[in-house]
Amino acid sequence: MSITVEVSLLSGKTAIVQAGQNETVKTLTQRAQIALGVGRGRLLDSSGSVLDASMRISTVRVQNGDTLTFHISRVQIQATSGAFAAILGDGSVATWGPAACGGDSSAVQGRLKNVQQIQASASAFAAILGDGSVVTWGHAFSGGDSSAVQGELKNVQKIQAVGGAFAAILGCGSVVTWGSACGGDSSAVQAQLKNVQQIQATSDAFAAILGDGSVVTWGDADRGGDCSSVQGQLKTVQQIQALGGAFAAILRDGSVVSWGPARYGGDSSAVQGRLKNVQQIQASARAFAAILGDGSVVTWGHPMRGGDSSAVQDRLKNVQQIQASHCAFAAILGDGSVVTWGDGGDCSSLQGQLKNVQQIQARGSAFAAILGNGAVVTWGLDSGGDNGAVQDQLKNVQQIQARGGAFAATLGDGSVVTWGDADRGGDSSAVQGQLKGVQQIQALGGAFAAILGDGSVVTWGDPILGGNSPPRNAQLAPPRHCAATAAFCFARFLLRCDAAVSQSAGDCPLPGPSNELLAATVEHLWNTSERFEVYAQWEIAAALLRSGRIPPGRIHPAGVPGRYMNTVQILEGGLRVS
Numbered sequence: 001m002s003i004t005v006e007v008s009l010l011s012g013k014t015a016i017v018q019a020g021q022n023e024t025v026k027t028l029t030q031r032a033q034i035a036l037g038v039g040r041g042r043l044l045d046s047s048g049s050v051l052d053a054s055m056r057i058s059t060v061r062v063q064n065g066d067t068l069t070f071h072i073s074r075v076q077i078q079a080t081s082g083a084f085a086a087i088l089g090d091g092s093v094a095t096w097g098p099a100a101c102g103g104d105s106s107a108v109q110g111r112l113k114n115v116q117q118i119q120a121s122a123s124a125f126a127a128i129l130g131d132g133s134v135v136t137w138g139h140a141f142s143g144g145d146s147s148a149v150q151g152e153l154k155n156v157q158k159i160q161a162v163g164g165a166f167a168a169i170l171g172c173g174s175v176v177t178w179g180s181a182c183g184g185d186s187s188a189v190q191a192q193l194k195n196v197q198q199i200q201a202t203s204d205a206f207a208a209i210l211g212d213g214s215v216v217t218w219g220d221a222d223r224g225g226d227c228s229s230v231q232g233q234l235k236t237v238q239q240i241q242a243l244g245g246a247f248a249a250i251l252r253d254g255s256v257v258s259w260g261p262a263r264y265g266g267d268s269s270a271v272q273g274r275l276k277n278v279q280q281i282q283a284s285a286r287a288f289a290a291i292l293g294d295g296s297v298v299t300w301g302h303p304m305r306g307g308d309s310s311a312v313q314d315r316l317k318n319v320q321q322i323q324a325s326h327c328a329f330a331a332i333l334g335d336g337s338v339v340t341w342g343d344g345g346d347c348s349s350l351q352g353q354l355k356n357v358q359q360i361q362a363r364g365s366a367f368a369a370i371l372g373n374g375a376v377v378t379w380g381l382d383s384g385g386d387n388g389a390v391q392d393q394l395k396n397v398q399q400i401q402a403r404g405g406a407f408a409a410t411l412g413d414g415s416v417v418t419w420g421d422a423d424r425g426g427d428s429s430a431v432q433g434q435l436k437g438v439q440q441i442q443a444l445g446g447a448f449a450a451i452l453g454d455g456s457v458v459t460w461g462d463p464i465l466g467g468n469s470p471p472r473n474a475q476l477a478p479p480r481h482c483a484a485t486a487a488f489c490f491a492r493f494l495l496r497c498d499a500a501v502s503q504s505a506g507d508c509p510l511p512g513p514s515n516e517l518l519a520a521t522v523e524h525l526w527n528t529s530e531r532f533e534v535y536a537q538w539e540i541a542a543a544l545l546r547s548g549r550i551p552p553g554r555i556h557p558a559g560v561p562g563r564y565m566n567t568v569q570i571l572e573g574g575l576r577v578s
Contacts, residue, residue: 003064007032026053039455040089041072079444102138119159143179160199183219224260243283265301284324306342325362344381363402403443425461
């Protein structure tokens with residue numbers, strides 16, 4: 001026996017749909033989707049309750065002549081170091097990119113229903129479902145396997161992530177962690193993790209603010225996981241800023257407490273007397289910048305990474321907001337002008353153009369400013385700082401996303417303009433005809449993903465790292481798999497290729513486990529019988545040579561010992577994967 005129901009959108013558009021009572025709600029939903037000409041969504045009954053797609057229509061008691069609502073949730077996208085995960089309009093999830101980076105969710109696809117939010121580590125995803133449970137997938141070391149704590153993951157409110165681990169805040173205020181030892185093991189402080197309000201993270205450590213304003217930290221001590229030296233000062237904490245390897249907490253009285261290695265900005269003692277009435281803090285890779293209540297700015301941390309603003313201090317007045325690249329800061333003043341400092345932040349030649357600046361986006365060593373008239377001004381050291389080839393197209397720009405030396409701007413008409421490193425998404429010509437009605441853009445290290453008005457997704461950039469565009473309005477096909485590049489994708493974040501690398505031989509950014517992980521990853525690559533060359537910063541190359549797992553002739557130390565170098569490259573079959 002079949003029934004006929006009216007299905008309506010919130011916009012008022014309606015459609016008449018028929019289905020047999022023994023058919024599933026999923027079938028009825030698909031017919032409604034086609035009839036209404038929209039993307040994926042969920043059916044709600046007259047009381048507003050979501051109908052379970054797996055149930056038969058007779059079971060959910062939908063009657064002939066009923067009126068149902070077709071609800072479409074906005075598509076949300078998260079990204080690991082090389083894969084995307086999208087929450088579709090019906091609460092299901094689509095993933096793409098290398099399996100080792102979380103691009104293959106087929107093993108848990110049946111459980112990914114009514115997904116509310118997704119969080120990403122370096123190479124794994126964690127999804128919170130409507131009932132407060134959690135589903136994870138991706139590389140186990142990076143938190144893709146939560147089986148050991150699955151029984152505890154109930155009534156989860158929020159999840160935070162570091163490179164290799166996750167931390168979930170439960171409804172009762174306690175915390176459950178899993179993943180690598182650097183953040184995934186909170187047993188030493190578990191008794192203290194009560195009434196947790198929020199959690200912030202560096203690359204390998206967590207900091208939790210409790211209800212009484214105190215702070216509990218865990219994870220890699222060399223990344224801010226040990227706050228014991230300032231524990232007595234961490235009272236009435238209102239918010240915490242973190243990046244790289246240090247934390248900075250703003251207290252209720254407007255003062256600041258920082259911790260973590262000094263080389264990451266963890267020591268603010270030199271400016272402590274000036275840190276009063278702090279309103280907000282921004283961070284580069286190794287420095288912090290605080291805006292005070294009077295609109296002035298105080299900086300600390302590595303002087304070449306923005307920690308020294310003395311050259312422009314007299315101009316830092318009435319500062320409204322600050323944006324940070326990897327090595328520099330840019331402040332927007334009340335009159336719409338811009339002041340910059342740090343390595344690669346010099347915009348002096350463009351000061352005449354930087355007027356009425358509304359917002360600034362930054363990535364790597366480049367900045368892009370949106371002006372009041374919708375035009376864009378760029379500057380910096382890498383290719384993203386030069387938009388000359390597309391300058392005449394950058395009109396009525398609404399927002400900009402950036403990643404890995406490439407920028408993508410959404411215009412008022414929903415089209416997209418890109419520039420910068422072509423291999424990282426700076427060239428969107430292959431999909432330009434599809435980039436219409438764009439609502440939002442998400443970025444990862446080597447690719448961009450644009451969400452269109454109909455809920456479909458278009459991607460471009462490195463095809464191995466998520467740039468292989470998924471079918472429109474369809475469940476994404478299984479990701480293309482390449483053992484070598486997928487394994488390198490897993491190592492990419494752990495190597496901290498996007499973080500500041502050592503300034504001196506004694507300041508190696510890869511202590512202990514990370515070096516071992518790198519050696520194990522390279523050994524895995526070698527065992528796949530792929531011929532490749534490794535070009536690495538000196539300290540990393542030395543660790544590989546010590547491991548003895550690949551022929552020394554394949555390892556090439558690059559740069560000068562102890563000097564800055566921000567990339568590790570594996571050349572495989574002529575393809576650069578870095």
